[in-house]
Amino acid sequence: MNINATLVNLYHVCKRECWLHANGVRMEHTSEVVYDGKLLHEISYPQRAEKHTEIELSARLSPKSKNGKEITLYGKIDFYDARNKIIHETKRSDKVENAHEWQVKYYLWLLKLNGIDHVSAILEYPLIRHTSHLDLRETDEQYLEEVVIKVAELKDGEECPPVIHTKICKSCSYYELCYVDEE
Ligand code: SF4
Numbered sequence: 001m002n003i004n005a006t007l008v009n010l011y012h013v014c015k016r017e018c019w020l021h022a023n024g025v026r027m028e029h030t031s032e033v034v035y036d037g038k039l040l041h042e043i044s045y046p047q048r049a050e051k052h053t054e055i056e057l058s059a060r061l062s063p064k065s066k067n068g069k070e071i072t073l074y075g076k077i078d079f080y081d082a083r084n085k086i087i088h089e090t091k092r093s094d095k096v097e098n099a100h101e102w103q104v105k106y107y108l109w110l111l112k113l114n115g116i117d118h119v120s121a122i123l124e125y126p127l128i129r130h131t132s133h134l135d136l137r138e139t140d141e142q143y144l145e146e147v148v149i150k151v152a153e154l155k156d157g158e159e160c161p162p163v164i165h166t167k168i169c170k171s172c173s174y175y176e177l178c179y180v181d182e183e
Contacts, residue, residue: 001069001152005076008106008144011151012099013168015161020174022155027173038078041090044126052079052088059113061148071152075110087111087121094125095168101134102147108136109144 010018042049054077061071079088089104104121111119123132154161163169163178172178 001071001155002074003071003148003151003155004074005103005106005110007151007155008147009096009099009103011147011154012102013096014164014166014172015154016163016178017172017174018151019154019157019160020177022151023160025174025177027177037090037092040092040126041079041088041124044090044124045088048079048081048088051083052081054078055080057107057110057114059110061145069152069156071148073106073110073113073148075107077107077111085116085119087119088124089121090124090126092125092127094128094130095171097123097132101132102144104134105136105140106144108134109141112136112141 007018007022010021056076057074059073061073077087079090080086081088087104087107089100089107091100094100100123104123108119108121111117119136121134123134125131169175169178
Protein backbone atom coordinates (compact mmCIF):
# COMPACT_ATOMS: atom_id res chain seq x y z
CA MET A 1 0.00 0.00 0.00
CA ASN A 2 1.58 3.28 -1.14
CA ILE A 3 0.80 6.59 0.56
CA ASN A 4 2.07 9.96 -0.61
CA ALA A 5 1.99 13.60 0.48
CA THR A 6 -0.99 14.46 -1.74
CA LEU A 7 -3.13 11.86 0.04
CA VAL A 8 -2.05 13.17 3.44
CA ASN A 9 -3.00 16.67 2.28
CA LEU A 10 -6.37 15.58 0.85
CA TYR A 11 -7.18 13.56 3.97
CA HIS A 12 -7.22 16.85 5.88
CA VAL A 13 -9.37 18.60 3.26
CA CYS A 14 -12.02 15.96 2.57
CA LYS A 15 -12.06 12.18 3.10
CA ARG A 16 -14.16 11.76 -0.05
CA GLU A 17 -11.64 13.69 -2.15
CA CYS A 18 -8.85 11.60 -0.63
CA TRP A 19 -10.68 8.37 -1.48
CA LEU A 20 -11.46 9.48 -5.07
CA HIS A 21 -7.87 10.53 -5.71
CA ALA A 22 -6.45 7.39 -4.06
CA ASN A 23 -8.67 5.21 -6.23
CA GLY A 24 -7.59 6.81 -9.48
CA VAL A 25 -10.64 8.98 -10.16
CA ARG A 26 -9.20 12.10 -11.79
CA MET A 27 -11.11 15.19 -12.89
CA GLU A 28 -9.95 18.35 -14.61
CA HIS A 29 -7.21 20.05 -12.64
CA THR A 30 -9.03 23.06 -11.25
CA SER A 31 -8.63 22.16 -7.59
CA GLU A 32 -6.85 24.35 -5.06
CA VAL A 33 -5.01 21.32 -3.77
CA VAL A 34 -3.66 20.14 -7.12
CA TYR A 35 -2.70 23.61 -8.38
CA ASP A 36 0.92 23.52 -9.45
CA GLY A 37 2.75 25.00 -6.49
CA LYS A 38 6.06 24.20 -8.15
CA LEU A 39 5.29 26.49 -11.06
CA LEU A 40 4.08 29.23 -8.71
CA HIS A 41 7.30 28.87 -6.70
CA GLU A 42 9.46 29.19 -9.82
CA ILE A 43 7.61 32.31 -10.93
CA SER A 44 7.57 33.90 -7.46
CA TYR A 45 11.13 33.07 -6.40
CA PRO A 46 13.25 32.76 -9.60
CA GLN A 47 16.44 33.70 -7.73
CA ARG A 48 16.28 30.56 -5.60
CA ALA A 49 16.52 27.99 -8.39
CA GLU A 50 20.24 27.27 -7.98
CA LYS A 51 20.10 26.87 -4.21
CA HIS A 52 17.32 24.32 -4.07
CA THR A 53 17.19 20.71 -5.11
CA GLU A 54 14.33 18.34 -5.80
CA ILE A 55 14.42 15.14 -3.77
CA GLU A 56 12.33 11.99 -3.79
CA LEU A 57 12.06 9.90 -0.64
CA SER A 58 10.42 6.72 0.51
CA ALA A 59 10.18 4.75 3.75
CA ARG A 60 8.53 1.56 4.93
CA LEU A 61 6.21 1.99 7.86
CA SER A 62 5.88 -0.40 10.73
CA PRO A 63 3.35 -1.11 12.26
CA LYS A 64 1.28 -2.19 9.30
CA SER A 65 -2.28 -1.12 8.58
CA LYS A 66 -5.15 -3.04 10.14
CA ASN A 67 -5.67 -5.01 6.94
CA GLY A 68 -2.14 -6.39 7.28
CA LYS A 69 -0.71 -4.64 4.23
CA GLU A 70 2.64 -2.97 4.59
CA ILE A 71 2.59 0.79 4.09
CA THR A 72 5.25 2.46 1.96
CA LEU A 73 5.50 6.22 2.25
CA TYR A 74 6.52 8.33 -0.72
CA GLY A 75 7.24 12.02 -1.10
CA LYS A 76 8.73 14.36 -3.67
CA ILE A 77 9.99 17.64 -2.27
CA ASP A 78 10.32 20.21 -5.04
CA PHE A 79 12.50 22.75 -3.23
CA TYR A 80 14.91 21.57 -0.56
CA ASP A 81 17.63 23.89 0.66
CA ALA A 82 20.13 21.25 1.83
CA ARG A 83 22.65 23.79 3.07
CA ASN A 84 20.23 25.42 5.51
CA LYS A 85 18.08 22.29 6.00
CA ILE A 86 14.86 24.03 4.96
CA ILE A 87 11.99 22.84 2.80
CA HIS A 88 10.12 25.52 0.83
CA GLU A 89 6.54 24.70 -0.10
CA THR A 90 4.55 27.22 -2.12
CA LYS A 91 0.77 27.38 -2.30
CA ARG A 92 -1.69 29.67 -3.99
CA SER A 93 -4.21 30.29 -1.21
CA ASP A 94 -4.42 29.52 2.50
CA LYS A 95 -8.03 28.24 2.38
CA VAL A 96 -6.85 24.78 3.43
CA GLU A 97 -3.74 25.83 5.35
CA ASN A 98 -4.14 23.04 7.89
CA ALA A 99 -3.89 20.47 5.05
CA HIS A 100 -0.84 22.26 3.65
CA GLU A 101 0.82 22.17 7.07
CA TRP A 102 0.33 18.43 7.42
CA GLN A 103 1.64 17.86 3.89
CA VAL A 104 4.80 19.76 4.80
CA LYS A 105 5.15 18.03 8.18
CA TYR A 106 4.81 14.72 6.33
CA TYR A 107 7.88 15.73 4.27
CA LEU A 108 9.78 16.59 7.46
CA TRP A 109 8.82 13.21 8.93
CA LEU A 110 9.85 11.40 5.75
CA LEU A 111 13.23 13.13 5.85
CA LYS A 112 13.65 12.08 9.48
CA LEU A 113 12.72 8.48 8.64
CA ASN A 114 15.55 8.66 6.08
CA GLY A 115 18.03 9.86 8.71
CA ILE A 116 17.84 13.57 7.84
CA ASP A 117 16.82 15.23 11.10
CA HIS A 118 16.36 18.81 12.34
CA VAL A 119 14.94 20.10 9.06
CA SER A 120 12.39 22.91 9.18
CA ALA A 121 9.93 24.14 6.59
CA ILE A 122 8.62 27.39 5.22
CA LEU A 123 5.11 27.36 3.82
CA GLU A 124 4.73 30.31 1.47
CA TYR A 125 1.69 31.98 -0.06
CA PRO A 126 3.23 34.63 -2.35
CA LEU A 127 -0.10 35.78 -3.80
CA ILE A 128 -1.37 36.85 -0.37
CA ARG A 129 2.06 37.57 1.18
CA HIS A 130 1.66 35.06 3.96
CA THR A 131 4.36 32.73 5.36
CA SER A 132 4.37 30.02 8.04
CA HIS A 133 7.44 28.44 9.66
CA LEU A 134 7.04 24.80 10.67
CA ASP A 135 9.02 22.25 12.66
CA LEU A 136 8.32 18.61 13.34
CA ARG A 137 7.37 17.83 16.93
CA GLU A 138 7.28 14.40 18.52
CA THR A 139 3.49 14.59 18.77
CA ASP A 140 3.36 15.39 15.02
CA GLU A 141 5.21 12.17 14.25
CA GLN A 142 2.74 10.14 16.32
CA TYR A 143 -0.18 11.91 14.64
CA LEU A 144 1.24 11.36 11.13
CA GLU A 145 1.75 7.67 11.82
CA GLU A 146 -1.93 7.43 12.80
CA VAL A 147 -2.95 9.46 9.75
CA VAL A 148 -1.10 7.35 7.19
CA ILE A 149 -2.65 4.20 8.66
CA LYS A 150 -6.10 5.82 8.40
CA VAL A 151 -5.38 6.96 4.83
CA ALA A 152 -4.31 3.41 3.92
CA GLU A 153 -7.56 2.04 5.37
CA LEU A 154 -9.59 4.72 3.60
CA LYS A 155 -7.86 3.97 0.29
CA ASP A 156 -8.60 0.28 0.73
CA GLY A 157 -12.28 0.84 1.62
CA GLU A 158 -14.92 -0.04 -0.94
CA GLU A 159 -17.29 2.80 -0.10
CA CYS A 160 -16.66 6.36 -1.16
CA PRO A 161 -17.18 8.69 1.86
CA PRO A 162 -20.15 11.13 1.72
CA VAL A 163 -20.14 14.66 0.29
CA ILE A 164 -19.06 17.13 3.00
CA HIS A 165 -21.06 20.22 1.89
CA THR A 166 -18.55 22.94 2.74
CA LYS A 167 -17.28 26.09 1.03
CA ILE A 168 -14.20 24.27 -0.19
CA CYS A 169 -16.37 22.14 -2.50
CA LYS A 170 -16.79 25.08 -4.90
CA SER A 171 -13.06 25.05 -5.72
CA CYS A 172 -12.69 21.27 -5.77
CA SER A 173 -12.04 19.38 -9.00
CA TYR A 174 -14.70 16.81 -8.00
CA TYR A 175 -17.46 19.40 -7.55
CA GLU A 176 -19.50 18.32 -10.56
CA LEU A 177 -19.13 14.67 -9.68
CA CYS A 178 -20.26 15.24 -6.08
CA TYR A 179 -23.14 17.60 -6.81
CA VAL A 180 -24.42 16.17 -10.11
CA ASP A 181 -27.78 15.19 -8.59
CA GLU A 182 -28.31 18.51 -6.83
CA GLU A 183 -28.20 20.86 -9.83
S1 SF4 B 1 -16.65 18.54 -3.94
FE1 SF4 B 1 -16.63 18.63 -1.69
S2 SF4 B 1 -17.36 16.62 -1.02
FE2 SF4 B 1 -16.75 16.43 -3.17
S3 SF4 B 1 -14.65 15.69 -3.08
FE3 SF4 B 1 -14.59 17.90 -3.27
S4 SF4 B 1 -14.46 18.69 -1.18
FE4 SF4 B 1 -15.13 16.55 -1.06
